[in-house]
Amino acid sequence: MKIHEYQAKALLREFGVAVPRGDVADSPERAHEIARALGGRVVVKAQVHAGGRGKAGGIQLAESPAAAEAAAKQLLGMRLRTPQTPPEGIEVRRVLVEEASPVRAELYLAVTLDRARSTEVVMASQAGGMEIEEVAARSPEKILREWAHPALGLQPFQARRLAFGLGLAGEQQKAGGTLAQNLFACYRAKDCSLAELNPLVVTTDGRVLALDAKLTFDDNALFRHPDVTALRDVHEELPLDVEASRYGLNYIKLDGSVGCMVNGAGLAMATMDIVQLAGGEPANFLDVGGGASPEQIENAFRILSSDPSVKAVFINVFGGILRCDRLAAGVIAAVRKLGLKLPVVVRMEGTNVELGRKMLAESGLALTTATDMGDGAQKVVELARATR
Amino acid sequence: MILVDKRTRVVVPGITGREGAFHAARCKDYGTTVVGGVTPGKGGTTHEGFPVWNTVAEAVATEGATCALIFVPPAAAADAIMEAAAAGVPLVVCITEGIPVADMVRAKEFLSRTTSRLVGPNCPGLITPGQAKVGIMPGHIHREGHVGVVSRSGTLTYEVVHQLTTRGIGQSTCVGIGGDPVTGTSFVDVLRLFNDDPETHAIMLIGEIGGSAEEEAAAFIRAHVRKPVVAFIAGQTAPPGRRMGHAGAIIAGGRGTAAEKMRALEAAGARLVPSPADMGKQVAATLGTA
Numbered sequence: 001m002k003i004h005e006y007q008a009k010a011l012l013r014e015f016g017v018a019v020p021r022g023d024v025a026d027s028p029e030r031a032h033e034i035a036r037a038l039g040g041r042v043v044v045k046a047q048v049h050a051g052g053r054g055k056a057g058g059i060q061l062a063e064s065p066a067a068a069e070a071a072a073k074q075l076l077g078m079r080l081r082t083p084q085t086p087p088e089g090i091e092v093r094r095v096l097v098e099e100a101s102p103v104r105a106e107l108y109l110a111v112t113l114d115r116a117r118s119t120e121v122v123m124a125s126q127a128g129g130m131e132i133e134e135v136a137a138r139s140p141e142k143i144l145r146e147w148a149h150p151a152l153g154l155q156p157f158q159a160r161r162l163a164f165g166l167g168l169a170g171e172q173q174k175a176g177g178t179l180a181q182n183l184f185a186c187y188r189a190k191d192c193s194l195a196e197l198n199p200l201v202v203t204t205d206g207r208v209l210a211l212d213a214k215l216t217f218d219d220n221a222l223f224r225h226p227d228v229t230a231l232r233d234v235h236e237e238l239p240l241d242v243e244a245s246r247y248g249l250n251y252i253k254l255d256g257s258v259g260c261m262v263n264g265a266g267l268a269m270a271t272m273d274i275v276q277l278a279g280g281e282p283a284n285f286l287d288v289g290g291g292a293s294p295e296q297i298e299n300a301f302r303i304l305s306s307d308p309s310v311k312a313v314f315i316n317v318f319g320g321i322l323r324c325d326r327l328a329a330g331v332i333a334a335v336r337k338l339g340l341k342l343p344v345v346v347r348m349e350g351t352n353v354e355l356g357r358k359m360l361a362e363s364g365l366a367l368t369t370a371t372d373m374g375d376g377a378q379k380v381v382e383l384a385r386a387t388r
Numbered sequence: 389m390i391l392v393d394k395r396t397r398v399v400v401p402g403i404t405g406r407e408g409a410f411h412a413a414r415c416k417d418y419g420t421t422v423v424g425g426v427t428p429g430k431g432g433t434t435h436e437g438f439p440v441w442n443t444v445a446e447a448v449a450t451e452g453a454t455c456a457l458i459f460v461p462p463a464a465a466a467d468a469i470m471e472a473a474a475a476g477v478p479l480v481v482c483i484t485e486g487i488p489v490a491d492m493v494r495a496k497e498f499l500s501r502t503t504s505r506l507v508g509p510n511c512p513g514l515i516t517p518g519q520a521k522v523g524i525m526p527g528h529i530h531r532e533g534h535v536g537v538v539s540r541s542g543t544l545t546y547e548v549v550h551q552l553t554t555r556g557i558g559q560s561t562c563v564g565i566g567g568d569p570v571t572g573t574s575f576v577d578v579l580r581l582f583n584d585d586p587e588t589h590a591i592m593l594i595g596e597i598g599g600s601a602e603e604e605a606a607a608f609i610r611a612h613v614r615k616p617v618v619a620f621i622a623g624q625t626a627p628p629g630r631r632m633g634h635a636g637a638i639i640a641g642g643r644g645t646a647a648e649k650m651r652a653l654e655a656a657g658a659r660l661v662p663s664p665a666d667m668g669k670q671v672a673a674t675l676g677t678a
């Protein structure tokens with residue numbers, strides 16, 4: 001789960017990570033008040049779940065409260081388009097108004113999981129403010145890494161090494177080391193999957209501050225963090241994704257015209273692949289899970305067919321726990337109830353497959369059956385083309 | 389065959405849950421020796437014909453359990469894994485999906501101080517056809533034979549097994565290592581076992597996007613594996629930055645793409661199958677039985 005920058009900074013502040021003074025505003029008037037209370041120059045930052053805001057005009061410097069108000073007025077309600085947003089952009093509903101920090105150096109500091117080592121890695125770099133992937137690709141030696149102990153966490157000596165490696169000295173080295181440890185503490189306490197400060201800055205008056213902050217959380221651990229769960233902003237998610245998650249379905253909208261309904265994540269990915277190999281483009285990833293009920297099948301069907309770019313639907317199920325007769329019942333109910341006009345290709349295999357096939361054949365519905373994955377993909381791609 | 393066979397004695401933590409009870413019975417139907425289950429507080433009772441203990445240690449002491457098949461819900465699953473390892477169970481298989489990553493980081497460290505091997509979590513388990521089924525896969529699609537199957541996915545594994553069996557090609561053992569970012573057993577671990585197993589003549593590897601487990605497998609294949617390996621990588625069309633169902637299946641920062649993994653495996657001498665419909669066909673061609 002992602003959260004906004006202003007929420008991340010509030011959380012980090014609780015853990016003793018230094019961030020600029022500021023507050024969030026949902027109106028130009030409120031932006032004015034915050035700027036006046038802060039005094040001096042401020043930065044007005046659009047709050048959306050996407051990076052690349054600066055280049056897209058989502059971050060503005062304001063010399064006065066009136067200028068902050070004007071900047072907020074311009075940003076609030078606009079659709080911000082960055083390389084990380086959908087093409088139509090994301091509507092800005094809030095802005096963060098912060099004191100402007102005079103920057104002497106831009107650094108990078110982040111915590112994430114190192115899967116190969118099965119523990120967290122803390123990464124630091126003097127090349128802050130840039131895309132860290134680019135730094136990693138071009139000059140990997142510029143990224144320092146310290147691996148946390150799985151049980152004991154990040155030790156003070158490791159935090160010191162990171163701070164020295166960032167080129168910090170004296171009081172700033174101490175502040176930087178403490179900040180790294182506090183960032184790590186937040187990561188562990190809140191079950192983050194990424195805690196990234198880019199840039200972490202040294203100001204001209206010698207403070208070490210998180211100028212930008214990104215926190216993402218392990219969805220599987222949200223059950224034990226009601227405070228974090230409360231920070232979810234569904235406005236930042238696509239409506240179909242939100243609806244699918246309500247029914248326990250794993251749905252991701254893509255750009256193609258072949259709707260896919262599959263059980264199991266691996267088979268769902270493989271189905272997307274085979275659709276493309278057959279010359280089509282998948283419209284979505286949809287995993288209905290291992291033990292889907294006929295109701296879930298029906299909901300899945302409704303969600304994927306409500307995407308207007310879907311021209312044909314491919315159902316590919318290998319019944320293990322999910323029995324083919326139950327799948328067939330769900331499909332028949334969904335097609336009847338929704339009065340679905342789209343062509344549907346069904347490929348199923350596994351437990352109770354004969355019964356399931358018989359049910360589909362006797363349903364009187366215009367469903368196309370496929371003998372295997374390859375056959376199904378060919379058929380559905382042809383049908384999607386013909387419907388266009 | 390590797391890891392499980394006729395001698396495997398399975399205890400099922402979480403047996404009083406719906407999934408646990410259902411699959412314990414299916415494993416038993418297949419011929420697996422399921423000695424009973426564990427649910428704290430329900431020790432001394434029986435559940436659907438299976439004896440229930442309070443602790444895994446009791447199941448080991450009374451029935452000599454050699455394998456724990458875990459269906460405990462996500463919040464308590466890592467604890468169940470550690471309990472089974474502490475009780476000295478050599479093979480711990482965790483089916484549970486949705487365990488917090490941090491819990492697995494801790495559990496894996498705990499396991500490193502024991503002699504237990506963990507398979508999973510978030511996996512279908514493993515099966516040695518004709519010997520023992522320790523997992524949730526449909527048993528009837530399998531057939532005894534000589535192809536070792538190792539996979540990060542569940543239903544996609546059933547798909548390849550079905551393709552093999554319908555061509556008359558049997559399997560030595562099929563291992564689902566799971567789709568989470570932190571898992572107990574890696575591709576490399578299973579490849580090493582298959583490479584040393586005289587009953588395994590060829591290996592089918594099914595990977596997916598995310599992480600670097602396939603690249604590590606490729607390095608191991610190049611250096612050590614002396615048997616033919618056929619590989620498929622799911623997620624060739626997956627967009628970056630989106631998690632494809634499995635917590636571990638995400639292309640992040642330009643790394644973990646299918647193309648990268650396929651290149652690494654091909655360079656290591658594995659035969660890559662571009663289409664998931666052709667996995668069985670490629671294995672048959674490799675074995676010369678096509």
